[in-house]
Amino acid sequence: MPIELDKEVRATAVRSIERYFQDELDEKIGNIRASALLSFFLEEVGPSVYNKAVADVQERLLARVTEVDIECHEEEFDFWRKRTSKSRK
Numbered sequence: 001m002p003i004e005l006d007k008e009v010r011a012t013a014v015r016s017i018e019r020y021f022q023d024e025l026d027e028k029i030g031n032i033r034a035s036a037l038l039s040f041f042l043e044e045v046g047p048s049v050y051n052k053a054v055a056d057v058q059e060r061l062l063a064r065v066t067e068v069d070i071e072c073h074e075e076e077f078d079f080w081r082k083r084t085s086k087s088r089k
Contacts, residue, residue: 003046013038 005013014034021029029037075081 003042003050005042010035010038 014031017034017037018029018031021027021034
């Protein structure tokens with residue numbers, strides 16, 4: 001599943017790459033080369049980042065699902081215990 005960026009996000013990323021090359025490497029990279037570099041990273045490194053994010057979400061969801069029984073637990077067959085404790089008061 002290829003990682004696609006919205007048009008605006010992609011344009012912002014390309015500008016950021018151009019700025020990085022200018023400010024950090026003191027080199028000028030054109031729009032086409034910056035776009036090609038972004039495409040390379042999205043194809044080559046993007047899946048690793050995506051898979052890590054999915055694994056992190058999976059871990060958090062599993063932790064939350066594990067807690068559902070604690071948050072939503074109701075005592076069973078509790079009528080007589082409640083009634084007995086009320087009558088003692």
